[in-house]
Amino acid sequence: MEVKNVSIDSIKPYKNNPRDNESAVGGVAQSLQEFDWQQPIVVDKNYVIIVGHTRYKAAKQLGMKVVPVTVADKLTPEQVKAYRLADNKTGESAVWNNKSLLKELDFLDDKKLFTGFDTSEIFSDVLDEKDNSPIADNDKGVTYSISLKTQNKETYEKVKHFIDGVTLIE
Incomplete structure (x- = not known):
């Protein structure tokens, strides 16, 4: 996996993102300030976000001009849609010990x-x-x-x- 730094303006949010993540943006922004980038935004070959919408919004809120991305260019359009959903849904299955x-x-x-x-x-x-x-x-x-x-x-x-x-x- 190659991670590269790109202009935040070259990234496009997925217009049909089924997650309402506004309430999480502040916490993710605080996390970025505390820990910096430890996980890139995943985009398709057209730089449309697959996963990382909240990180993207937090970076915008913080006024960042450059963000790390990885391009998932080997996924089919169906896999992109499935990965976008699975990345968010699988976390809901976990419970706290x-x-x-x-x-x-x-x-x-x-x-x-x-x-x-x-x-x-x-x-x-x-x-x-x-x-x-x-x-x-x-x-x-x-x-x-x-x-x-x-x-x-x-x-x-x-x-x-x-x-x-x-x-x-x-």
Whole structure:
């Protein structure tokens, strides 16, 4: 795979992109600022984006003039369409391993590096009914601070299911 730097103006967004990615652009822009380019935009032979629409929009937001791309010129038009969908859809199949996620977040807590998680979201991001067993005790103990405000009864009941039996320490 050859990665080359090209003018952002030579890249064309795919006009029928089925993903609404506007809400992710700010986070990707922050990631680009923190970590630079670690993954190029993938384009077809006409420089139409196959994957990387959010990275493209984030680069535009940051005022970048040149971005890394790789040209997927060996794919058929059908493969291009399928890859565009698969690249986004396959990530939805993954679930967080809550214990590992919390360990990673705890390790990074004082490093102030961008992760895409913020303290107001962590609880909802690790709320996964497939992994609700307790975290093993450790020498520091485990402390959670939870603030929940919602007018959605369904959300309240779902969260309540996870915190039933939690002891309040005063």
